[in-house]
Each structure stands twice: as C-alpha cells, then as structure tokens.
Amino acid sequence: MSNGNGKVLLVGDNPFHSISHLSQERARVRGDTSTYPESAADLIMTSMENGANGFMFSVSETTLSILREVHKRGAVERLSLYAIVPYAYEYVRLATQVGGIPGLAKRFAKQILVSGNMRAVAMGLKGVTRADPVSLLKTYLTYEISRIKSSAGKQANLSSVLLHQMITDMALALDLDWLFKEYVDFTRKLGVTPGFNTGNFSYLVNKFTEWDVNLREIAIAAPFNKVGFQMIPSKKECEKVLEGVPEPVLIAISILAAGYLKPSEAIQYIGTLPNIKGVAVGVSKERHARETFKLLKEKLNNVYSRNG
Incomplete structure (x- = not known):
C-alpha cells in the first residue's frame, strides 16, 4: 500500500528492539515500554492514523508478536510489510543457547518440520544431500x-x-553475483519484491548494473x-x-x-531527492509517532506533488 503519490511511509522497528545507532545508553534512555507487543502495536496504530502505511521490520519473535497483535486489531491488512531477513542477533543468541552452529541447524530443521511447510522441507533435504547453497x-x-x-x-x-x-554487504564484498540473482529470481516467483538493506548504496547499484540485475524489479x-x-x-x-537509477527503488532509512x-529538516532534504520509493522511521513515543508521520504525510507528499 502507498499514499496517493505512491510513496510508502514505513514505521521502523529499531525502537521495538531497543536499538539506537548512536549508543546503547541512548537506547536505554528511551525506556523499554515500546518493546512490549501491545505498546508497539499502539505506536503502529497511532502512526497509521497520522499517515504511515507500512511496517519495516527484522523478522524476529519480537516483531512477529507485534504483527500478531496488529492482526488481532484488524489493521495489518492496511499495512505494506517490508521484512528484513535474517535477524542476525536472534540467530547469534540462539546459537549460544543451543550449542553453536550444529545446534542452531538442528533447531532450524526442527522448526521447518513442525511448520508443516512441505515445500521448505523438500528444498531443505535437497540442499543438505547435495550440498546445494541455492536450495x-x-x-x-x-x-x-x-x-x-x-x-x-x-x-x-x-x-x-x-x-x-x-x-548484503558481505556478499557484495565477495562478488557473490549468483546469490543476488538467485535471490531476486526466487523472491519474485513468490510474488514478493526482492529487496536489499545495505550500507553501501552506491557500490550495490554499480555492482548490480555490472551484473545485469534489473534495478526496476527490486527495493533498496x-x-x-x-x-x-x-x-x-x-x-x-x-x-x-x-540520480542514475531508472525509477524509484530507494527506501530511505x-x-x-x-x-x-x-x-522538518530531514524531510525537506529527502524531498529534494529523485527516485525515492519511501522512507522508514522508527518511533518510540505516541507523540513522536503523531508528529513524525503527520509531518511526513503533509510535507513529503506536497514536495513530490510539486515536483511531479
């Protein structure tokens, strides 16, 4: 889903994991109420009331519990979901609890079997028996x-x-073009837009251009x-x-x-950029949610309407 001009305004999940890109102290100062599913769902609902139309989240038990709460309130269908995988912290934490990589692999296999997803089971068996990384x-x-x-x-x-x-960035550094191509192809077959979260935007775009990965088919x-x-x-x-990408592909974070x-100054800058598909902003307080997404909806839409 998007607003009238096609931009997605996403609630980011960093505050729900108590993450700050500046410091752990800053994360602690925020308080931890937004890490509870009900409180996080309240923030998402408030954001939606003020212009948000999507949720960007790392797939973890924390965010899945939030999704269940939003679904219970009958609002999840009005959100565009942008999921980031894998949530590295969750897998590292689990690995320390279950005996490292072997234990993690066993737990992962068990969860797939319990899920009853026979397609995943079949591909997993193929991957293990043939040592096939694509499977x-x-x-x-x-x-x-x-x-x-x-x-x-x-x-x-x-x-x-x-x-x-x-x-993404490790695979870029290792020139694993096959991984990106297989990922794009398989994700599109599932009816989902393949996406990449990166800290090296220019390098990724240049490498994808070199590898003939169609930038029109992805989100970054x-x-x-x-x-x-x-x-x-x-x-x-x-x-x-x-400026050189063929169409809006960027989710600005x-x-x-x-x-x-x-x-206000952040949105003013974003409004000067071409090829913006949307933005993702984390919110940790009700007031923050109301003010930020109301401003995004009003100012960002107006900027792109004038430019359009």
Whole structure:
C-alpha cells in the first residue's frame, strides 16, 4: 500500500528492539515500554492514523508478536510489510543457547518440520544431500515468509523481503553475483519484491548494473540524510548514483541521522531527492509517532506533488 503519490511511509522497528545507532545508553534512555507487543502495536496504530502505511521490520519473535497483535486489531491488512531477513542477533543468541552452529541447524530443521511447510522441507533435504547453497537459500526464505504469514494472516500485504545489511554487504564484498540473482529470481516467483538493506548504496547499484540485475524489479533500503550519516562512501556519491537509477527503488532509512536532525529538516532534504520509493522511521513515543508521520504525510507528499 502507498499514499496517493505512491510513496510508502514505513514505521521502523529499531525502537521495538531497543536499538539506537548512536549508543546503547541512548537506547536505554528511551525506556523499554515500546518493546512490549501491545505498546508497539499502539505506536503502529497511532502512526497509521497520522499517515504511515507500512511496517519495516527484522523478522524476529519480537516483531512477529507485534504483527500478531496488529492482526488481532484488524489493521495489518492496511499495512505494506517490508521484512528484513535474517535477524542476525536472534540467530547469534540462539546459537549460544543451543550449542553453536550444529545446534542452531538442528533447531532450524526442527522448526521447518513442525511448520508443516512441505515445500521448505523438500528444498531443505535437497540442499543438505547435495550440498546445494541455492536450495538452502530457498529453504530459508520459504521458512521465514511462512513465519510472517502465520503471524500476520493470509490477507497481509507482504510487499518486500529484504536481505539484511550484514548479508548484503558481505556478499557484495565477495562478488557473490549468483546469490543476488538467485535471490531476486526466487523472491519474485513468490510474488514478493526482492529487496536489499545495505550500507553501501552506491557500490550495490554499480555492482548490480555490472551484473545485469534489473534495478526496476527490486527495493533498496539505505541511509540517506542531510548530514551524510552512514552514507558510504560519501553523501555526494550516494546522491549521484541515486540520480542514475531508472525509477524509484530507494527506501530511505536513517533520515533523522539517529536523532541528530529535526523531522522538518530531514524531510525537506529527502524531498529534494529523485527516485525515492519511501522512507522508514522508527518511533518510540505516541507523540513522536503523531508528529513524525503527520509531518511526513503533509510535507513529503506536497514536495513530490510539486515536483511531479
């Protein structure tokens, strides 16, 4: 779903995991009420009332419980869901509890079997018996998507599944073009837009162009903000590359530069950029949700309406 001009305004999930890109202390100061499913769902509902039309989240037990709560309130169908996989912290934490990678693999296999997703089971067996990384990738994606749909309901609008920044940027560094191509192909066959969360926007776009990955078929979540926070290699280079993409593909994240920028100046900057598909902003308080998404809806829509 999107607003009238086609932009998606996404509630980000960082506050629900008590994550701050500046410091752990800042995360603690926020308080932890937004980490409870009911409180997080309240924030999403408030955001929706003020212009938000989507939810960007790492797939974890925390966010799945939030989705179940929003679904219970009959509102999940009005959201565009942008899921990021894998949630690295969850798997690292589990690995320490179940005996490392072997224990994690056994737990993962058991969960797939319990889910009853026979397609995932079949692909998983193929991947293991043939040592086939593509089949294992497909198994994992099928499993994670089934978790989302189980929590959000069959009528939920899963718009995109994005590879986590850690996986995306590592695969870029290793020139794993096959991984990106297989991911795009398989995700599109599932009726979901393939996406990539990256901290290296310009490098990703340049490599995808080199590898003939169709930029029109994907979504990219990357930091864009007025002060260049987390924009690698530079704000200028990222802006230059963004101008050259064929159509809106960018979900701008970190637009507030971890709270350094006021929403008004952050949105003013985003409004000057071409090829913006939408933005994702985390909110931790009701007032923050109301003010931020009301401003996004009013100002960002007006900017793009004038430019259009």
